[in-house]
Amino acid sequence: MKYVLxxxxxxxxxxxxxxxxxxxxAGNNPSPVNDTIHFEGEGHFANMRQLTFGGxxxxxxFSFDGKYLIFQKTNPKEGILCDQIWMGKIPxxxxxxxxPKLVSTGTGRTTCAFFYPDGKHILYGSTHLGxxxxxxxxxxxxxxxxxxxxxxxxxxxxKADTSGKIVKQLTKTKGYDAExxxxxxxxxxxxxxxxxxxxxxxxxxxxxxxxxQITFDLGYDGGAWFSPDGTQIIWRASRPKTPEEIKEYKDxxxxxxxxxxxxxxxxxxxxxxxxxxxxxxxxxxxxxxxTPDGNHFLFCSNHEYERxxxxxxxxANLDGSNIQKISRDKGFDxxxxxxxxxxxxxxxxxxxxxxxxxxxxFIADWVK
Numbered sequence: 001m002k003y004v005l006x007x008x009x010x011x012x013x014x015x016x017x018x019x020x021x022x023x024x025x026a027g028n029n030p031s032p033v034n035d036t037i038h039f040e041g042e043g044h045f046a047n048m049r050q051l052t053f054g055g056x057x058x059x060x061x062f063s064f065d066g067k068y069l070i071f072q073k074t075n076p077k078e079g080i081l082c083d084q085i086w087m088g089k090i091p092x093x094x095x096x097x098x099x100p101k102l103v104s105t106g107t108g109r110t111t112c113a114f115f116y117p118d119g120k121h122i123l124y125g126s127t128h129l130g131x132x133x134x135x136x137x138x139x140x141x142x143x144x145x146x147x148x149x150x151x152x153x154x155x156x157x158x159k160a161d162t163s164g165k166i167v168k169q170l171t172k173t174k175g176y177d178a179e180x181x182x183x184x185x186x187x188x189x190x191x192x193x194x195x196x197x198x199x200x201x202x203x204x205x206x207x208x209x210x211x212x213q214i215t216f217d218l219g220y221d222g223g224a225w226f227s228p229d230g231t232q233i234i235w236r237a238s239r240p241k242t243p244e245e246i247k248e249y250k251d252x253x254x255x256x257x258x259x260x261x262x263x264x265x266x267x268x269x270x271x272x273x274x275x276x277x278x279x280x281x282x283x284x285x286x287x288x289x290x291t292p293d294g295n296h297f298l299f300c301s302n303h304e305y306e307r308x309x310x311x312x313x314x315x316a317n318l319d320g321s322n323i324q325k326i327s328r329d330k331g332f333d334x335x336x337x338x339x340x341x342x343x344x345x346x347x348x349x350x351x352x353x354x355x356x357x358x359x360x361x362f363i364a365d366w367v368k
Contacts, residue, residue: 036352037362039328044315045345045364049091050352051098052360055080058348059335060361063115064184066090066339069346070103070113070122071361082109082134085124087162090363103164107132109152112179116159116206117186123159123170125178130154138257151176151199151256157191157208170208176256179222182206185230188270190214192222199258201235201272214272218246220258225289226270233270234278234297236263236286260284261308265299267318278320283308287335291315292342298326300334313347332359342366 038048051060055075062069069090072083088100104110108128115122127135135152155178159168171177173195180191188203195202201215201224215221217239224235238260240249252258265288268275279285281303288299295318302311304325313327313336327333331350338345346363353360 038364039351041328042326044326044367046367048362048364050360050362051088051091052100054078054358054360056083056357056359057361058083058359059112060346060348061114061337062339062346063119064117064340065119066341066344068115068119069098069100069361069363070115071100072110072113072124073100083111085110085113085122087113087122101164103160103162104128105164105166108154109135111155112181114181116182117184119162121159121161121167123157123180123182123189125155125157125180127152127154127156129156129169138255143252143257143259146259147261148252148257148259151194151253151258153194153256157189159208168208170204179224181225183226183230183270184228185226187230188226190224190226190233190270192224194253198253201233203270212271214268215275216272219249220260220263221266222260223287227290228292228294231270232267232290233272234265234267234288234290236260236288237266237277238263260286265297265320267297278316278318279323280320284311289337290318292338292340294318298336298338300336338366 055073057071057073060069060071070087073086074080074083084106085104086100087103088098091098105128108126111125113122113124138150153175155176157170157177157180158166159170160166175194177193180189182189190203192199193202199220200213201221202211202213204211219237219239221237224233226233240246261284263284263286264277265279265285266275266277283303285299285301288297290297296315298315300311300313302308310330311332311334312325313333314323315326316323329349329351333349336345336347345366348359349362350359
């Protein structure tokens with residue numbers, strides 16, 4: 001049985017699985033492990049806590065002060081038929097609960113939310129100007145049941161305050177504009193756009209001005225993040241090479257679709273110069289971002305598994321060496337982000353979902 005998790009430019013179709021149970025200890029973590037929450041071998045995690053319970057909750061990212069999370073959520077049982085953006089204060093004490101509030105319009109589909117450095121504003125991609133309804137899911141049977149993702153042309157990027165009021169539409173060009181993040185320097189936004197006919201990275205000022213294209217090779221460039229000092233970017237990219245791959249990519253793109261099953265992690269200067277591929281693992285290597293010290297990067301991958309799942313999280317040196325697996329769920333662990341002080345990590349996972357297809361948000365202390 002399959003389900004869909006839409007998340008910042010990638011739709012993952014994951015198979016249901018049975019949650020295993022044990023009470024062993026994880027790596028060098030001295031605390032007991034309930035592997036519905038914390039798996040054996042996850043020695044970098046301590047004091048794991050589940051923040052959401054039910055539905056598909058993904059892409060939870062810290063505010064610049066580390067006190068809040070913003071994320072996207074779908075839960076038909078709650079009347080949320082496609083992704084909307086939610087924001088909540090991170091619990092500090094064991095008895096405190098996580099009580100997020102809706103900060104997007106509640107219409108259309110949203111994706112890829114991020115805090116502004118001032119803590120008073122957010123940005124996210126949304127299709128609500130195109131239609132208040134959820135955009136249609138593509139007919140995959142038409143494409144041989146291939147793993148494909150829709151590039152909705154009605155996606156634009158919006159700035160809102162933390163009450164949910166939109167204060168500015170940042171992109172207005174025809175075609176897909178989404179997957180935006182903000183430099184810790186507080187001067188630039190990096191995002192993915194199809195305004196030139198291909199899925200490339202662009203930068204712009206925080207007010208949407210001074211737009212500049214920074215990637216130019218054929219293929220899907222997306223999910224970019226700035227380094228802590230704002231001098232570099234890291235992102236996922238597909239690069240069709242053979243005539244057959246190029247034809248398939250262009251044919252799908254003409255239908256506003258992409259099949260991002262083969263992606264690698266890339267790094268470059270913040271202006272796009274000096275691009276380098278960091279992974280060469282094949283399959284889907286994605287959701288990269290920097291550690292707070294700027295010396296390592298996190299990413300997600302299914303490269304260990306012939307069937308294409310599970311997805312787990314990894315950490316590596318900034319040159320791509322010394323790749324270490326940091327999560328062990330049997331289905332899906334993804335979208336890791338460190339708190340600005342590097343003391344905690346947040347991520348989305350299928351763990352502890354009672355055998356359902358739910359994806360929830362988890363936060364843990366980071367053990368070096």
